[in-house]
Amino acid sequence: VQLQAYGGGLVQAGGSLRLSCTASGLTFSNYAFGWFRQGPGKEREFVAAISWSGRMINYADSVKGRFTISRDNAKSTVYLEMTSLKPEDTAAYYCAALRGTAGWGSRSPSDYLYWGQGTLVTVSS
Numbered sequence: 828v829q830l831q832a833y834g835g836g837l838v839q840a841g842g843s844l845r846l847s848c849t850a851s852g853l854t855f856s857n858y859a860f861g862w863f864r865q866g867p868g869k870e871r872e873f874v875a876a877i878s879w880s881g882r883m884i885n886y887a888d889s890v891k892g893r894f895t896i897s898r899d900n901a902k903s904t905v906y907l908e909m910t911s912l913k914p915e916d917t918a919a920y921y922c923a924a925l926r927g928t929a930g931w932g933s934r935s936p937s938d939y940l941y942w943g944q945g946t947l948v949t950v951s952s
Contacts, residue, residue, distance in 0.1 A: 828852040828941045832922045835946035838912055842950070846907040848922030848943055855903040859925040859932075861939055862896060862907045864918035864948075873934035874920070875907060885932035890916075912950045919945040 834846040848860070861876040875896040876885040884896055895908040905922055923939035925931065933939070 828924070830922050830924065830941055830943035832920065832943035832946040835920060835948045837949045837951065840912060840914055840950055840952050842912050843908070843910045844912065844948060846909065846920055846922075846946060846948075848905045848907075850903045850905075850924065850941075853924065853941070856900040857927075860896075860898065860905045861923050861925060861933070862905070863921045863923060863936060863939075864916075865921070865945075866915075866918040869918070871921070871936050873936075876925070876932045876934070877905065878931045883931060885934070887934070909948070912948075914950045914952045917948060917950050919947050921945045 829851045832848045838844055859878050862874040863871050864874050865871040873887050877896045877898055881898050893911045898905045922943045924941040926940045929938035
């Protein structure tokens with residue numbers, strides 16, 4: 828199983844970025860997915876989650892209204908559209924596939940079975 832996250836970069840505060848995560852080696856449509864981030868000196872934190880169908884979505888309060896998670900099962904890809912970016916959004920962003928035994932919108936990293944390598948987002952003030 829391989830998850831590849833990409834789309835990170837350097838952006839000014841108030842700007843936008845779109846992250847993508849493409850999965851291979853698994854039946855993509857069977858899995859719920861999440862995005863997490865880890866800033867410098869910080870623990871990994873939950874950002875957003877999406878159910879296998881895409882009908883159920885969960886966001887961290889810190890990104891609600893600014894970030895949008897979506898998925899395209901035909902392309903085996905999960906997206907994170909980020910707008911109104913703030914310097915505190917600076918972090919490495921990771922996508923992850925949820926364990927089948929966990930609740931679909933879990934915010935706990937330990938409930939996620941497969942992880943991508945991370946893509947760095949830097950927001951300048």
